[in-house]
Amino acid sequence: MNPLRTLAFKTRGVATADGAGVKIRRLLGHRELQMLDPFLLLDHFHSDNPGDYIAGFPPHPHRGFETVTYMFAGKLRHQDNKGHEGVIEPGGVQWMTAAGGIEHSEMPEQEDGLISGFQLWINLPKARKMDPARYQEFDPSRIPQDVRDTGATARIVTGRTSTGVEGPVRDVAIDPFYADVRLKAGGVYEEPIPAEKTVMVAVRDGSLKVQDADHRPVSLEAGELGVLTDGKAVRLEAGPDGATALLLAGNPIGEPVAWGGPFVMNTEGEVRQAMLDYQAGRF
Numbered sequence: 001m002n003p004l005r006t007l008a009f010k011t012r013g014v015a016t017a018d019g020a021g022v023k024i025r026r027l028l029g030h031r032e033l034q035m036l037d038p039f040l041l042l043d044h045f046h047s048d049n050p051g052d053y054i055a056g057f058p059p060h061p062h063r064g065f066e067t068v069t070y071m072f073a074g075k076l077r078h079q080d081n082k083g084h085e086g087v088i089e090p091g092g093v094q095w096m097t098a099a100g101g102i103e104h105s106e107m108p109e110q111e112d113g114l115i116s117g118f119q120l121w122i123n124l125p126k127a128r129k130m131d132p133a134r135y136q137e138f139d140p141s142r143i144p145q146d147v148r149d150t151g152a153t154a155r156i157v158t159g160r161t162s163t164g165v166e167g168p169v170r171d172v173a174i175d176p177f178y179a180d181v182r183l184k185a186g187g188v189y190e191e192p193i194p195a196e197k198t199v200m201v202a203v204r205d206g207s208l209k210v211q212d213a214d215h216r217p218v219s220l221e222a223g224e225l226g227v228l229t230d231g232k233a234v235r236l237e238a239g240p241d242g243a244t245a246l247l248l249a250g251n252p253i254g255e256p257v258a259w260g261g262p263f264v265m266n267t268e269g270e271v272r273q274a275m276l277d278y279q280a281g282r283f
Contacts (some may be wrong), residue, residue, distance in 0.1 A: 002192050005199060005231030006211045008031065010224050013044075019057030019106075023047060026227040027202055029121070036198055036227060037252040038174045040264060041121040043222075044202065046072075048114040056107035061283055062098035062256060063274045064129045064264040066122040066172070069106065070157065070180070070246070072204065074115030080104035081283065084135055088117075095169045101274070101283035102133040103143075109158050116201065118246060120178075125253050128265050140167045151187025151238070154247070155180040162192050171180030175252035181245050183208075183238035183250040189247075190235040197249040200216045201236065206243030208236050209283060222244075244259050255267070 013027035022045060027033075029041030037038075047053055060257070069076065072094045078094060079085045081103040088094050098105070108115060124131075138157075146154040146165040154161070161178030167178065168184035181189050183206070193199055201208065201220060201261065209221045219239065220226045228234060234247060257264065260271035276283060 001234035003231045004211055004214070004233050004235050005193070007218055007220070007226050007230035008213075008229040009090060010220060012207060012224055017061075017252070018043065020055035022056065023052040025223065028200070033225070033227075035257065036200060038123045039120065039198065039200065039248065039260070040123055041117045041119075042202060043115075045119075046114075046116040047226040050112050053108055053115050054111065056103060058107070059105045059227045060102050060262055061101065061103045061278045062096075062262045063101045063278075063283070065098060065124050067096045067098065068120040068122065068157075068178070069096075069117060071117040073241070074113060074117070075109035076106045076117070078104055078106045079254045080133075082133060086137055088137070088245075089139060091101040091143060091155065093138055093143065093169070095172070097131070097134045097136075098123070099129060099131040099133050099276060101276075103283055104210065113119050120248065120251065121264075122172075122174060122176070123253055123257065123264060125173055126255055129265060136169050142168050142169070144168075147243045148189065150189065151184035152189035154189060154282065155182075159249070162177075168212070173252065177247070177249040181236060181243075181247050183236065183243045185238060185240050185242045187238045187242065188235065189279075192233045193249050195232050196251060197232045198252055199247075199249045201226045201228060201234075202245040202246045202248070206241045207239035208243050208245060209239065210236065277280075
């Protein structure tokens with residue numbers, strides 16, 4: 001039996017705004033938890049007030065990392081300067097490898113109603129930071145489900161479960177695992193995850209029980225991000241109202257990080273070069 005990972009740290013993040021004023025909660029990428037190699041940032045957007053989201057994320061550049069947008073409610077239309085365009089719908093995912101450079105926009109495909117989702121930023125190793133930009137995009141029907149008899153269903157975006165369910169996203173440098181875990185009241189999802197991987201859990205609604213360092217149950221509540229360490233398996237148990245959470249894992253890169261706004265490179269000189277390249281139209 002694999003030893004279970006324990007909760008090392010949890011945070012509610014900080015309320016902030018991004019893009020053209022979209023209100024978000026930043027769970028990773030703030031003073032309390034600045035980075036979790038290879039993960040750079042995790043934002044949760046959730047509002048039924050159009051004033052919180054209608055201005056969207058107008059055209060902006062990226063270089064040196066990947067962005068993952070996963071929707072629970074509402075729709076986002078994205079466009080880029082490479083000729084790609086599409087709409088991310090509830091249960092769908094867009095995995096954008098910005099790599100050597102791209103300019104894109106993400107705009108609400110609605111004028112009212114609830115919009116809800118997460119955006120994750122993932123670092124790239126130096127050897128792949130200047131690869132050509134590319135997209136992997138999948139609508140909800142192409143995200144397979146890992147259904148357990150323990151009251152758990154997980155939609156697998158990338159990675160392969162112990163039951164043989166494999167997500168559609170491929171060829172990602174950090175060998176990630178990305179699952180949308182949905183639990184009935186008291187339901188349990190347990191999955192082996194190699195000890196070398198970084199693991200975090202973001203609770204969207206309900207509550208979860210995980211173990212602390214003394215193997216006692218401790219709660220993760222809706223809106224919290226938990227960092228799990230020291231083990232070879234994850235066990236998530238839902239509270240009395242069930243739970244929905246993202247379970248995220250990936251291999252640390254272990255390289256220097258120089259971060260300048262939308263550019264994440266290894267040195268400050270490379271960040272400055274990214275700015276010059278973008279201003280000169282070389283993206």
